[in-house]
Amino acid sequence: xxxxxxxxxxxxxxxxxxxxxxxxxxxxxxxxxxxxxxxxxxxxxxxxxxxxxxxxxxxxxxxxxxxxxxxxxxxxxxxxxxxxxxxxxxxxxxxxxxxxxxxxxxxxxxxxxxxxxxxxxxxxxxxxxxxxxxxxxxxxxxxxxxxxxxxxxxxxxxxxxxxxxxxxxxxxxxxxxxxxxxxxxxxxxxxxxxxxxxxxxxxxxxxxxxxxxxxxxxxxxxxxxxxxxxxxxxxxxxxxxxxxxxxxxxxxxxxxxxxxxxx
Amino acid sequence: xxxxxxxxxxxxxxxxxxxxxxxxxxxxxxxxxxxxxxxxxxxxxxxxxxxxxxxxxxxxxxxxxxxxxxxxxxxxxxxxxxxxxxxxxxxxxxxxxxxxxxxxxxxxxxxxxxxxxxxxxxxxxxxxxxxxxxxxxxxxxxxxxxxxxxxxxxxxxxxxxxxxxxxxxxxxxxxxxxxxxxxxxxxxxxxxxxxxxxxxxxxxxxxxxxxxxxxxxxxxxxxxxxxxxxxxxxxxxxxxxxxxxxxxxxxxxxxxxxxxxxxxxxxxxxxxxxxxxxxxxxxxxxxxxxxxxxxxxxxxxxxxxxxxxxxxxxxxxxxxxxxxxxxxxxxxxxxxxxxxxxxxxxxxxxxxxxxxxxxxxxxxxxxxxxxxxxxxxxxxxxxxxxxxxxxxxxxxxxxxxxxxxxxxxxxxxxxxxxxxxxxxxxxxxxxxxxxxxxxxxxxxxxxxxxxxxxx
Numbered sequence: 001x002x003x004x005x006x007x008x009x010x011x012x013x014x015x016x017x018x019x020x021x022x023x024x025x026x027x028x029x030x031x032x033x034x035x036x037x038x039x040x041x042x043x044x045x046x047x048x049x050x051x052x053x054x055x056x057x058x059x060x061x062x063x064x065x066x067x068x069x070x071x072x073x074x075x076x077x078x079x080x081x082x083x084x085x086x087x088x089x090x091x092x093x094x095x096x097x098x099x100x101x102x103x104x105x106x107x108x109x110x111x112x113x114x115x116x117x118x119x120x121x122x123x124x125x126x127x128x129x130x131x132x133x134x135x136x137x138x139x140x141x142x143x144x145x146x147x148x149x150x151x152x153x154x155x156x157x158x159x160x161x162x163x164x165x166x167x168x169x170x171x172x173x174x175x176x177x178x179x180x181x182x183x184x185x186x187x188x189x190x191x192x193x194x195x196x197x198x199x200x201x202x203x204x205x206x207x208x209x210x211x212x213x214x215x216x217x218x219x220x221x222x223x224x225x226x227x228x229x230x231x232x233x234x235x236x237x238x239x240x241x242x243x244x245x246x247x248x249x250x251x252x253x254x255x256x257x258x259x260x261x262x263x
Numbered sequence: 264x265x266x267x268x269x270x271x272x273x274x275x276x277x278x279x280x281x282x283x284x285x286x287x288x289x290x291x292x293x294x295x296x297x298x299x300x301x302x303x304x305x306x307x308x309x310x311x312x313x314x315x316x317x318x319x320x321x322x323x324x325x326x327x328x329x330x331x332x333x334x335x336x337x338x339x340x341x342x343x344x345x346x347x348x349x350x351x352x353x354x355x356x357x358x359x360x361x362x363x364x365x366x367x368x369x370x371x372x373x374x375x376x377x378x379x380x381x382x383x384x385x386x387x388x389x390x391x392x393x394x395x396x397x398x399x400x401x402x403x404x405x406x407x408x409x410x411x412x413x414x415x416x417x418x419x420x421x422x423x424x425x426x427x428x429x430x431x432x433x434x435x436x437x438x439x440x441x442x443x444x445x446x447x448x449x450x451x452x453x454x455x456x457x458x459x460x461x462x463x464x465x466x467x468x469x470x471x472x473x474x475x476x477x478x479x480x481x482x483x484x485x486x487x488x489x490x491x492x493x494x495x496x497x498x499x500x501x502x503x504x505x506x507x508x509x510x511x512x513x514x515x516x517x518x519x520x521x522x523x524x525x526x527x528x529x530x531x532x533x534x535x536x537x538x539x540x541x542x543x544x545x546x547x548x549x550x551x552x553x554x555x556x557x558x559x560x561x562x563x564x565x566x567x568x569x570x571x572x573x574x575x576x577x578x579x580x581x582x583x584x585x586x587x588x589x590x591x592x593x594x595x596x597x598x599x600x601x602x603x604x605x606x607x608x609x610x611x612x613x614x615x616x617x618x619x620x621x622x623x624x625x626x627x628x629x630x631x632x633x634x635x636x637x638x639x640x641x642x643x644x645x646x647x648x649x650x651x652x653x654x655x656x657x658x659x660x661x662x663x664x665x666x667x668x669x670x671x672x673x674x675x676x677x678x679x680x681x682x683x684x685x686x687x688x689x690x691x692x693x694x695x696x697x698x699x700x701x702x703x704x705x706x707x708x709x710x711x712x713x714x715x716x717x718x
Contacts, residue, residue: 115607118630119690120660125697130359130604137361201361205353 036064038087042080043073048151050074050172064088071095074186075170097189098171100154100164103198104140104183105257107161111139111210122148124180135209138198140183146175166262189261191245193220193229195236197257207255214257220249266476266501269511272647273503274680276438276601282477282502283439283600286567287559292445294571295584297344301575302364303329304356307614308405309412310336315365321348324376326552329365338403338413342367343554343573345374357597357604357611364612367575381550392464395547399464402546403553403615407538408432408443408507409598411616414539418464424528429461429470430516433485433537434500434507436475437599440619442557443537445569447474447481450541451488457540458495460547465533470495471516472537477502504601505678509534511647523674538618553615560585562622563592572613579609581620593628596621601679631688642681642691648674652681656694664705667698675699 040060051072053059062068063084070085070092078094085092113133117126123141126132132141142160154168155175162175162184171186187194197214199206206213214236221229221236228242229249236258249258277283305313311334317323323342330340346368353361387395400415420426431454435443447454458470472489474482476499489495498516500506510521512534519530527534538556545551554574558581561567565586572581578595582588596603597617613620642652650671658666672695681691 115605116630118632119693120697122660122697124701125690125693128693128696128700130357130607132359205361 033064035087036060039063039084042076042084042087044075044170046075046151046170046172048075048170048172048174049149050151050170050174074098075172098186099166099169099189099261100171100173100175100184101187101194101196101261102140102162102164102184103194103196104136104138104161105196105212106134106136106139106210107142107159109159110212111136113160117143127180136199136201136206136213138181138183138200139210140179141181145178145180146184149174149178187261188240190240191261192240192243193238193245193247193249193258193260195220195238195258197255198235200234212256215255217254219252219254220258223248223252267473267498267515268501268503269506269514269647271649272645272680273505273511274645274683275502276504276683278502283561284441284444284477286439286561287441287569288444290441290445290567290569292449292557292569292571295573295576295581297369297573297576298580300349300366300368301344301573302354302366302577302612303340303343303575304354304612304614305330305340305363305365306356306358307340307403307411307574307616308336308338309410310334310416312362313337313340315351315363317348317351317365319348319350322346323348323367324374326379326550326554327376329367336413336416338400338405338415339552340365340574341403341552341554342376343575344369345372346370355608355611357606357614357617359607364575375551379550379552382547384548387460387463387547390463392466395460395464398547399543401552402542404539404542404546405553405615406536407542407556407615407618408536409602409616409618411614414535414543417533417535418461420465420528420533424531426465426528426531426533427468428513428517428519428532429458429465429467430513430527430532430534431458431470431472431537431540432507432509432512432534433472433474433478433481434512435478436502436504436507437601437603437619438504439561439621440559440599441561441569442559442618444478444481446541446557447478447537448484451484453541453544454485454537455488455492455495456544456548457542458489459492460543461533461535461540462494467533468494471498472496473498473500473506473512473516475500475502475506504680505647505676508647508676508678510676523671556613556615556617558613558617559619559621561619562627563589563624564622565589572617574613574615576613577609578606578611578613578620581613582609582622588622589624591625592622593625594623596623600627601683602677633689634687636689637687639686641684641686645680645684647678647680648676650674652691652695653689655698656689656691659694659698659701662701664698664701667695668702672698673702 043056045056047055051059070090114135117133121143123143123145126141144157146162147155152168154165155162175184199213203215216234218231221231226242228239230237313330313332316331317329324345327342328339329342349368350366354364356362396418404414405411472485486497500515513532521530542553555571558572559569560581568585595606597606636653655667655670655672675695679692
């Protein structure tokens, strides 16, 4: 019989606190904008940081506040972006799929290191030691600062060069920001020509440092049937809207410094 | 005798081998004849680079300006030989980058540019401090100790600060190097003349010459030469690395501490290297700008020497002059073993800050793999700035620059004491240097943003 009194006491106390909490929850309810949750549901949830916010939650809140723009997230699908736009009453157009591309082919074989680097294994650190082990001042250093920040595990370093898995890459842009030499850029996924060398060195020096260096000969620009390629300030620039991916430039390039996507 | 020293940390590299200085200590400075061509880099100092002002084919004399500074924190560059300019092109620089060099074909006559003007002591007495400072600037004088900070910037003290101490750096605490030591022995009068000129510019109460006690002859020579010059005094310091670092030297000689994040002028001091003093004397009394310097070529070379080289001579020429490499060479360093910059190509050219060319064989240079931090705290005891190098390094590797800044990464002087004592052979200084570079970048970005916002 002794069990009944304590059991009843605890039961009544529980009931009282339950009622109190229920009342407090109603009384002190913080009105949250339910759109934040809806938007959050539609965002990819990878927390990659590509938009500059620490998480998808933070981005959703800023989106609803109207601080961030709807096109800042490169990862979300066009379908979901349209849904978010509908929720927020914004206008959006479908974005073309892009993919991070390494604009350098200076792997260990093509561009041998100037010296053996044994310091801290990070590109930015290596740059502090007589300007990095690679001879080309615009080339990839290959110690994987990009791979370290990729939230989608899309980057692997193979023979001193990042290789991007285009199926995993969502073009969030964190690797673009992490690269101290701006070697990585988000380029269209469709089959267009991609100039894969950014060197500013004169042809002779460029060839001495790297087998696949652009020598600024202009063969690609001269032979392009669509006139989609320009040579500006020593940089090959492809107009992706005009390029049809015919591959003439790839054939004509003497150093194989320009390639089609997924070749 | 109670010797002066800085209070915290420090290491004694190669103490049992007389800091490696026995190789060249007793060798008098010899002139290294310049080669057929010299390639003079347009980047020779901390701060802004220079713009070449000569054209290909132009005849230049020794001491003629070939590079004009692009900014206040910079010093002009002068031709170190006479002859014809044959090219202006990008070559490998000691900092590993391809930078513009002016290449001059040496005619072997060393014809001195007629525009240079020497001053007698009577003329100097009539000059104002500003006029003297202008001569220092025009002579392209930068800190000869290795950091190559333009000397005229050090000498322009803001009006709200008062400098009452001139500290002369004769510590030469880097192992192996004996360039400053030989200079103090052989050109003690020049050093004292330079100090008198600097005292006229800054009008301090005292000039203290700090010399470590492993150089007794230099101490004696400087005491002899400084006799009768009011205010000049030699401070004998205990041999300890990094005694020749600005902040440590000030503490050892004057007992003052430079506040965190501030300059020596905030402690009422200006620190100048003995080599710089001699260069100032050269510039004012003989009219000769900084076109040559004393460099120690030592280590695994057949005949280690102290040489006077003209700026723009290549490392390989200097090494050939000293009999070439000897044995199994592992490392080539521009500067001393603690703070010098390792080179991968001996085709680079000597700049105003090349205090030594050090060749290390397998006995000294080994490349152990780094292992995990043991948290033993040896680096904390060794740090002369009282920092926790292990913590800064760990935050730096996690790319957490805010935490690295909280652990006062910006106070690091990059002396290398922590890496030297680390039993795990961790690249601590490199980690800290990365943190410093990133913190600096973030600060600059913030300042730029604020500027934009203010508009």
